[in-house]
Amino acid sequence: MSDCFGSSGALLDVSEMLAHIRAAAPMPVGREHVPLAQAVDRILAAPIVATLPLPRYTASAMDGIAFAYQDRRCFRLVGEALAGHPFDAAVAPGEAVSITTGAPLPAGCDTVVMAEDIIVTGEWAKLSRPEAVGQGQNIRHAGEEVAVGDSVLSPGTPLGPAQLGMAASLGHEYIEVHCRPKVAIFSSGDELRRAGDVEDAAPSLFDANAFSLAACLKRWGADVVMTDILPDSLEDSVSRLSSASRQADLIITSGGVSAGQADLMRAAIQQLGQVTSWRVAMRPGKPMAFGHIEQIPFFGLPGNPVAALVTLMQFVQPLFRQLCGMTHWEAVKWHAISEQSLKGRFGRLDLLRGRYHIDAQGVISVSALKEQGSHRLSSLYDANCLIELPADMEACDAGTPVTIQPLGELI
Structure with missing residues (x-):
């Protein structure tokens, strides 16, 4: 002892x-397995490896028409492809289909032009600016974001909205967390x-x-x-x-x-x-x-x-x-400019309660609260940061760069 x-x-x-x-x-x-809906702000305990590609299939990134690039003049419209309702037949040369965002790209098509750049007359469509069309444009290719076998999320990752959305996109109903x-x-x-x-x-x-x-x-x-x-x-x-x-x-x-x-x-x-x-x-x-x-x-x-x-x-x-279970956590610290002279004591770290603000140019300035007594709990909710005066800095003048710790998770 x-x-x-x-x-x-x-x-x-x-x-x-x-x-x-x-x-x-x-x-x-x-560790425990929890439903995805209950995993917000938990810490991932096991890696998530993709067993599916993202996107799942090659799809349109725009509402418009889909066609083969070499035929980019005039097309006969032969059908439509919708998200959830694909066009199942192959598109022949000189043909095109109407397509919506997220709809699977029909066989025979490799390019999509947005609806605003199309002139439709009956069952025929032509491009208003064919010279501006690039082959493969407005296409989301299967697996371009995540390929099968990719390590998507590592253990120790905090699970926020984006991470949970990714897990859901890969079909996870439950997830292993600490x-x-x-x-x-x-x-x-x-x-x-x-x-x-x-x-x-x-x-x-x-x-x-x-x-x-x-x-x-x-x-x-x-x-x-x-x-x-x-x-x-x-x-x-x-x-x-x-x-x-x-x-x-x-x-x-x-x-x-x-x-x-x-x-x-x-x-x-x-x-x-x-x-x-x-x-x-x-x-x-x-x-x-x-x-x-x-x-x-x-x-x-x-x-x-x-x-x-x-x-x-x-x-x-x-x-x-x-x-x-967090593996890469570090305290948040920012650099700021002191708006006043500050006094500490040599040989110790002084943490002064302060208020920072950010100007239109993104410069962070900070000033210390007048009351610094450690019995004054109100000084913490009057503050929005702690100002660090390190052990080798007994005092500093106005205009001196200092380190601050935002209090967002504390107050």
């Missing part, structure tokens, strides 16, 4: 903390109570972190199986955390990791597992722990609401995405 809790020792650099988390290398939590990671979330302290509980005589606070952390994780695809408050009781804390380790793939606590707090988190973790990383050089979010409870990954996040959500975004998210 490792005792990494405490106020002594050097702070871990953010990159070191992330390296410790990556080294834990949790495997995705399992299971949603089960997450247990705890807030720590006797001073906390749930929203709606009757207030007693002792001063107390409503627990906000369990709701905000759970909401964020659900957006990422978690199955939140437990939200609870850990009391200031070693026996109860050990019992509830141990129970969580048998139900969840990931355990998150908030509060109880700051030096000097009157809590029993350290003792509880020492009984159940180990903390391998502790205290990170980042603001907000310095008092943060990472380890395992009975082999289940564990994060101890700060108790302040903003710090809890920011550390969730920076450190929990990479491990959670790995549990989901």
Whole structure:
């Protein structure tokens, strides 16, 4: 067992903390087959290899007439080809058929001209601009997008509308995806109570972190199986955390990791597992722990609401995405121009809540909010990004390029 809790020792650099988390290398939590209609935002677990070509057959890309290119002057119309109702006979030289978009190209035809470029008189048609016609134009050839045997989607791919549409085009009714990671979330302290509980005589606070952390994780695809408050009781804390380790793939606590707090988190973790990383050089979010409870990954996040959500975004998210089965996930970061001077502290990563905007030329500019206290949850929904001031940048002037993290998935 490792005792990494405490106020002594050097702070871990953010990159070191992330390296410790990556080294834990949790495997995705399992697989299941689900109907295609229920697979949106899931993560593909098995490759999809085409057993059919796309398009399935050679077809027209326009409404018009189909004919053989060498006869591109005047044609006798001998029928029509519709999507779902093909023209079954072969088209002879000097003949043409009316055709609609998506209809199979009849035998004997290799070119389609749109209806607007055709002059029809009775059963005869001629081209208004024959010199502009190219052989093979307006044709979708069988297999030109996907050939039989092509690897279409790889494991680890998030399944959005386009990916699900492709799977449907290839005839898949069910699809193999990774299971949603089960997450247990705890807030720590006797001073906390749930929203709606009757207030007693002792001063107390409503627990906000369990709701905000759970909401964020659900957006990422978690199955939140437990939200609870850990009391200031070693026996109860050990019992509830141990129970969580048998139900969840990931355990998150908030509060109880700051030096000097009157809590029993350290003792509880020492009984159940180990903390391998502790205290990170980042603001907000310095008092943060990472380890395992009975082999289940564990994060101890700060108790302040903003710090809890920011550390969730920076450190929990990479491990959670790995549990989901995502293979190429990276945090979204943009370059922006600071509209004001910014101040941080040398030796730590400062993440300032800010607002960016994009001008008509596509230039992103950003400014920091006035209020940066980590207890001010409103500062997160007033912001739309985090501004990075890296550990080697104590301050910067207006006009300095900076990196920002959009908060689209957090707020």
